[in-house]
Amino acid sequence: MTEIDAVPRDRLSHARTWHWILAGALALACIASLQVGATDVALSTMLAKLAKGEALSQMERVVLFDIRLPRLVMGVLVGAALAVSGAAMQGLFRNPLADPGIVGVGAGAGLGAILAIVLGALLPVWMIDLTGNQLVPFAAFLGGWGSTLLLYRVSTRHGRTSVATMLLAGIALGALAGALSGILVYIADDRQLRDLTFWGLGSLAGASWAKVLSAGPLILLSISAALMLGRGLNGLALGEATAAHIGIDVQRMKSIAILAVAGATGAAVAVSGGIGFIGIVVPHLLRLASGPDHRTLLLNSALLGAILLILADVIARVVIAPAELPIGIVTAVLGAPVFLWILLKRRGLVEL
Amino acid sequence: MSLTANNIRVSYGKREALRGVSLTALPGEVTAIVGPNGSGKSTLLGAITASLPFHGRVGLNGRDIGTLKPWDLAAQRAVLPQASRLAFPFTVVEVVRLGLQSGTAGDRPEVPMQALARVGLAHYANRTFQELSGGEAQRVMLARVLAQVWAPVEHGEPRWLLLDEPVSSLDIGHQLQVMEILRDFARAGGGVVAVMHDLNLTALSADRVAVLAEGQRLAFGAPGEVLTDDILSRAYGCALRVSAPPPETIPYILPHAASAQKEPACV
Numbered sequence: 176m177t178e179i180d181a182v183p184r185d186r187l188s189h190a191r192t193w194h195w196i197l198a199g200a201l202a203l204a205c206i207a208s209l210q211v212g213a214t215d216v217a218l219s220t221m222l223a224k225l226a227k228g229e230a231l232s233q234m235e236r237v238v239l240f241d242i243r244l245p246r247l248v249m250g251v252l253v254g255a256a257l258a259v260s261g262a263a264m265q266g267l268f269r270n271p272l273a274d275p276g277i278v279g280v281g282a283g284a285g286l287g288a289i290l291a292i293v294l295g296a297l298l299p300v301w302m303i304d305l306t307g308n309q310l311v312p313f314a315a316f317l318g319g320w321g322s323t324l325l326l327y328r329v330s331t332r333h334g335r336t337s338v339a340t341m342l343l344a345g346i347a348l349g350a351l352a353g354a355l356s357g358i359l360v361y362i363a364d365d366r367q368l369r370d371l372t373f374w375g376l377g378s379l380a381g382a383s384w385a386k387v388l389s390a391g392p393l394i395l396l397s398i399s400a401a402l403m404l405g406r407g408l409n410g411l412a413l414g415e416a417t418a419a420h421i422g423i424d425v426q427r428m429k430s431i432a433i434l435a436v437a438g439a440t441g442a443a444v445a446v447s448g449g450i451g452f453i454g455i456v457v458p459h460l461l462r463l464a465s466g467p468d469h470r471t472l473l474l475n476s477a478l479l480g481a482i483l484l485i486l487a488d489v490i491a492r493v494v495i496a497p498a499e500l501p502i503g504i505v506t507a508v509l510g511a512p513v514f515l516w517i518l519l520k521r522r523g524l525v526e527l
Numbered sequence: 528m529s530l531t532a533n534n535i536r537v538s539y540g541k542r543e544a545l546r547g548v549s550l551t552a553l554p555g556e557v558t559a560i561v562g563p564n565g566s567g568k569s570t571l572l573g574a575i576t577a578s579l580p581f582h583g584r585v586g587l588n589g590r591d592i593g594t595l596k597p598w599d600l601a602a603q604r605a606v607l608p609q610a611s612r613l614a615f616p617f618t619v620v621e622v623v624r625l626g627l628q629s630g631t632a633g634d635r636p637e638v639p640m641q642a643l644a645r646v647g648l649a650h651y652a653n654r655t656f657q658e659l660s661g662g663e664a665q666r667v668m669l670a671r672v673l674a675q676v677w678a679p680v681e682h683g684e685p686r687w688l689l690l691d692e693p694v695s696s697l698d699i700g701h702q703l704q705v706m707e708i709l710r711d712f713a714r715a716g717g718g719v720v721a722v723m724h725d726l727n728l729t730a731l732s733a734d735r736v737a738v739l740a741e742g743q744r745l746a747f748g749a750p751g752e753v754l755t756d757d758i759l760s761r762a763y764g765c766a767l768r769v770s771a772p773p774p775e776t777i778p779y780i781l782p783h784a785a786s787a788q789k790e791p792a793c794v
Contacts, residue, residue, distance in 0.1 A: 183620040183640060183652040269614030409625055412614040416578045420608075421629035421675065422601025467615035 190471035193464065197478035201251070204485045208247045211489050212238065246382035249390075250488050251481040253379070253447045256394045256439035258480020261454020262461075262473050263401045266408030267327070267432045268341060271462070271517060274455040275440040278345030280322050281451070282352035284437070284444040287318020292370050293359045312390045316441030322348050323433045374448050378501045379488050382446075390442040397438030398477055404432055405470030412467070450503050452510020453480050459517055528588050528685055529553050530718055535574045535583035537567075544570045545581070546742045552735070554685030554718040557709055559729045561722075562739035563763050568722045569609065571739065572691050575720065576606045588684050601629045604687035605675035609695065611668045613656045619643065619667050620652040626671035631681060638677050642670040645708060647701075661696040669693060669705060679717030688712055690721040694728065706732040726780045730754055738762050754778045 210218040216238040221231055231239070257275070264273045264280070275281050291314035295303070303310065326348060330341035360371060374381075407428035410418035419425045443450070457480045461472055484502070487509065491500040530552040537545040545567045552558035560568045574581040577592050577600065585592045587603055595603075605626065613622065623639040632638050643649045646666040651659070659667060669690075676686035688709065694702040706728055709719045713734070723729045729736055729750065736753045738745045740762040746753045759767040759780065769778045 184618065186618070186621070266614075271615070406628065410629070412617065413622075413625065414608070414612060417606070417608055417611065419578065419597055420576060420601065420606035421626060422598035423629075424597050462615065466621070467617055468621065 186466035187468055187471060190461075190465035190468060190475065193461075193471070193475050194478070197475055197482065201478050201482050201485075204482045205247055205251070208250065208485045208489055209239070209243050211493060212243060241384075242382075245384045245387050246379050246488070247485065248387050249382040249446060250379050250485045252387070252391055252394045253443045253450065254453060254481040254484025255398055255477040256443040256480075257450060257453040257484070258457035258476040259398050259401045259473055260436040260439040260443075261480075262458040262469070262476040263404060263408065263432050264323075264436050264454070265458055266404070266411060266469050267429065267436070268330070269412060269414075270341070271459060272455065272514075273341065274452070275319070275323075275436060276449065276451040276454060277514075278326055278341060279348030279352065280319050280326065280345075280436065280440050281444055281449055282349040282356075283322025284315040284319035284441040285449060286352040286356050287314040287316070287321075287441065288312075288374065288445045289356045289359050289371060290314055290318070292374070293363045293367050312393055312442040312445040315445035316393060316438050318352075319441035319444070320434065320437035322352070323437050327429070327433065378491070378499075378503070379447055379484075380499060380501075386446045390446040393438050393442040397435045397442070400431055401435040401439065402473050402477075404428060404435070405468070405473055408432070408469040408473075448501075448503065450484070450506055452506050452514065453484055455517075456510045456513045457483060459513065529586075530575065530588075530687055530720060531584075531586040532571065532575055533584040533586070535571060535581055535585070537570050537574055537579060537581045544742055545574065547583070548739065548742070548744045550575075550737055550744070550747065552687075552718055552720045554680075554687075555713055555716055556734035557713045557719040557721065557732055558735045558737065559721055559723045559733035560737045560739060561724075561726060561729055561762075562745075566739040566762070567742045568739055569691055570742075572689060572720070572722050576604075576689050578606075587687065598629070601675065602631050603676075603684070604689055605630070605672040607668055607672045607688070607690040607693055609691040611664060616655045616657060618652065619648065619654050619656055619659070622656050622667055623671045623674050626673075626675035627677075630675035630677060632674065632677040635677070638674050639670070642674040642677065643667070645673060646670045647704065662698065662701060665693070665696050666701065666705070669708070673708070673712075676717065679712050679715040685716055685718050687718045687720065690719070692722050692724055695724060702728055726754065726759070730778050730780075751778060754780070 206218065216235050221235055221239060224231060261274050264275055265271050267273070288311050291311045295310050326341065326344055329344040360368070363371060407418070407423050410421050410423040411425070411428070415425050458472060458476050461475045461479060465471065465475070487505040488502050491502045491505045494500055532548065532550040534547045534549055535545050536543070536547055548567070548571055550571070560571060562568050570579070573579040574583070575585055577585070587595070587600070592600060620639050620643065623642055627633055627638050640649055640652065643652055646669050648663065648666055648670065651663065656664065656667065672688060672690070676688060679686055693709070694705050697705060702725070709721065710732055713719050723733070733750055735748065736750050737747045738753055738758055745762050746758045754769055756767060756769050759769065767780055769780055771778050
């Protein structure tokens with residue numbers, strides 16, 4: 176028998192120190208986001224004014240509290256939501272390439288949102304009153320939930336998920352959702368078309384406190400639910416049967432994961448359109464940095480996702496100022512090469 | 528305090544894979560399940576581990592497993608599947624810790640390294656699981672399972688190791704080592720049920736053997752009673768000769784002395 180000579184590496188506590196590092200980085204990113212913008216208004220001058228006891232001008236107040244702050248809060252929420260749903264979905268599908276945007280969940284959620292925008296007025300009045308400004312995120316959540324369920328049913332047989340089936344089913348699902356969305360766009364009136372166009376740009380530009388309030392609760396609820404899945408997703412890495420053998424209530428865990436992914440993705444898509452690749456890049460970088468343990472990966476993903484989206488938003492705002500780039504373009508330019516890189520470098524994992 | 532399978536029936540579609548098999552495994556013993564390919568060995572283990580739907584009753588330490596929650600079951604028995612795939616690049620010691628967290632020794636952080644040392648892989652602790660060879664991966668999974676039920680007896684109740692072909696990808700040295708680990712676990716009061724392919728290892732290590740054929744139990748008893756020319760030839764559908772080396776009563780089966788010709792009795 177071999178003597179115990181190796182000291183086991185403790186990646187878990189290493190990953191826990193990352194919680195603090197990323198939280199600090201997120202604070203810095205938030206400050207940067209408030210500081211930078213199309214106007215001359217800067218956080219530093221305003222803070223200096225406040226320190227001297229001077230009142231802020233009307234414009235400064237509007238820029239800071241009604242434009243940049245809700246945009247920042249929404250960026251944090253959406254970035255965290257996309258990254259956590261990516262990590263949870265990859266754990267659920269046991270595959271590092273599963274991402275709500277790529278496998279059609281985003282498209283399903285988008286279909287839900289478009290349905291609500293175009294046909295929402297046809298709902299009975301009591302339903303409109305009941306859902307209020309939550310209708311679009313809620314419909315997006317339903318769309319995301321339906322597509323995640325369908326995707327899991329199609330691509331999983333006897334507890335094993337086929338990657339090929341998952342990606343192909345995602346393409347089919349995306350195409351179907353796109354076609355249905357097209358029909359809805361066709362029958363939409365002018366005002367609805369305007370709503371759809373702004374929504375479809377995939378941008379934080381339309382951020383307002385109303386949107387933050389409409390998507391925030393669902394996102395926070397979904398992220399909190401996902402954060403409790405760490406141990407279950409770790410077990411699921413061994414396959415469904417073994418996960419059950421080590422004491423995990425697999426069915427319950429899968430249902431929570433699917434609901435959390437649908438809720439976070441749906442709400443994020445509803446307020447910001449299709450922002451891709453955050454869900455795949457963030458968990459992948461974190462796995463490289465601190466290992467695949469989901470007990471820390473999920474929270475770290477939320478933090479890094481928020482950081483990346485805020486920074487991407489700052490880039491989107493400054494590169495062609497005073498106009499701005501849709502943030503989806505920035506994340507795709509940064510994210511698509513990483514996706515390809517995973518495919519090339521980690522072929523062994525992809526074949527799982 | 529035993530593991531009982533009572534009249535287990537399993538169907539895959541219209542095909543009946545198990546047609547009413549019963550089995551009682553006792554703590555302190557290694558119980559082996561043998562039989563030809565497709566005889567229902569793994570299916571029987573699947574029913575005992577509640578991994579697949581079945582008719583019948585499985586009792587673990589006097590309780591019906593259908594009434595136990597997954598975490599209660601996990602505290603009493605650990606299961607080694609035939610092949611293990613792992614989705615993310617966990618290190619070897621992290622995989623073993625997954626077993627530790629699900630058992631009742633979770634407050635003993637030294638257990639994973641001890642379990643790895645037990646299977647001779649302590650020096651592999653920081654390797655990525657995906658880098659391992661098939662045999663090494665199987666031993667790491669055994670270490671994970673051992674960590675889950677680290678104490679063979681706890682609160683006066685035996686713990687169980689349920690293993691599907693635990694030595695299938697191992698060389699002869701490691702086969703013997705793993706069987707010795709299982710024997711030690713049983714000697715310390717735990718229960719072991721293993722699906723086995725190698726009849727000689729079974730004869731060497733098992734206290735009790737169940738022979739399955741075509742979804743039914745052909746024989747059940749001590750290796751000396753069960754591993755006979757007649758039973759094995761009927762089960763495997765070819766003429767097998769069981770021999771015993773002079774000083775011992777451990778039977779062995781020499782493939783050299785076998786023929787693929789069908790026994791007239793087993794048609």
